[in-house]
Amino acid sequence: MLKKIIVLSSIFTIGLLIAGCGKGKTAITMAGSTAFQPFAEKLAEQYMSTHNNVSITVQGGGSAVGIQSANSGAAQIGMADLVILPDEAKALTSVAVAKDGIAVVVNPKNSVMSLTTDQVRDIFNGRITNWKEVGGTDAAITVVSREAGSGTRSSFEQIVKGIVLKKEALIQDSNGTIRETVANDVNSVGYLSHGLINEKITALSLDGQACTSESIIAGDYKIVRPIYLLVKGDAPGEVGNFIDYILSPEGQQTIKANHLLPVK
């Protein structure tokens, strides 16, 4: 009986000690844009490998979550990928750290390779409902979009003016799940961050412009938005250091290497 008590207490204490080992580090939470989230994670990993006193956690949730978390203090850094920051973000300091294009994507097996802005608008409005109306096969178009609080969605709808999303559109909750949905459904169309395109989906050319880093930098591809990091007040201490790191040549190089666009 005594032995049992000793063993259990020691296990408990050791567990607590291990849990407490994280202390002594400054904890920074980043939350918001799912478009920037994978890049934030890579940057955080790189930063933490050279700075042992900081522990950075990255969460998603969408740009609106980023703004709200930064306002409420739930996160030290909010991430938002919006063309224009809404009123709720006025109280926050915003720093643009990257630029990103939004690509309209389809399944690789889809024969359609390019669309005009008007066609994109009509597809998302529900006025064009079949791929054959835009040069594809005779199949119903499955439209995939994001939830209302998404920065990618807000930016997309602001730049491609006049979209009232059709009621039958599927709603997914992050850039990643849109990518998975489009990759699995031959007749689907969606939009996501240019930096997240991989071989499972195809980015369409818009008005003759392919969605590549070069055309975005040159200003030829039109659906582009900045990615903002939002902080309450001026960024104190480690938070400011991390943001400076992201804006430094090393941070911007990481951003570029992962197919996002540096802000400069």
Add this chain to the structure above:
Amino acid sequence: MKLIGEKGVQRALMFTAFSAISALLLIALFILSEGLPFIFRYGIKDFLFSNDWVPQQGRFGIFPMIAASLWVTFGAMVVGAPLGVAVALFLSEYAPRPVMRVIKPTIELLAAIPSVVYGFIGVMVLAPLIREFLGGPGLSLLGGSIILGIMILPTVISISIDSILTVPQSYREGSLALGATTWQTIYMVTIKASKSGIIASIILGLGRAVGETMAVIMVAGNSVNIPHSPLDSVRTLTANIALEMSYATGMHRQALFATGVVLLVGIIILNSIASVALRKRMVKK
């Protein structure tokens, strides 16, 4: 020493019981206090029966979501109830006891699988199958119903088995003695005797289906749309709350709490029906 121990244990248990009850009451009170003012201000008829859910323009009609939740739950019942009762009957009436003692815990393992894993399987396996063989986007009411039907199986099977096993053996022996086969005994005697328990198990399973969020978000498509066919994409009340709660402010946030109130009322009604059915079973004995 013994007396203190006795009273001490009694008080400790009473305290724990009251904590559990008060936690439940506090949750209910919190949801009601956030959601009811909105319902009274916005108008309960518009809230429950309007088709427009456009929070950005201040329109909060949740009828499409109510329809979706009802249809998905009904679909889960169609998938899960016959399957569950059949398994329960097989395990308690036909399978030899050692087989039952192995299979029953394995089925209860189904309940331990996280709902996000169910959702994952739904997206990766079920949705493409539906898309290929039945058409539509695949992420649909049908997909949600099938996944939920499988999720409620452990509940339905466990409680049904317990209910069937409480039927006195004398009932079965009497029926067999009169010349009935095993199957005739089952549907003429055993099922009739355990009917309340089986119904209670189905209703409890439905309660789980109504509250399920993660799997439904991944499989049902989340369009704000009244379904016209099982292949349409739908958004349930729970999915609506989960998708929008993280960024909703002001009236939008209150509308989501009000959705929680609707869910709470629905689940209370379901569970009350289930407990009445269960009590009937007890009284019969």
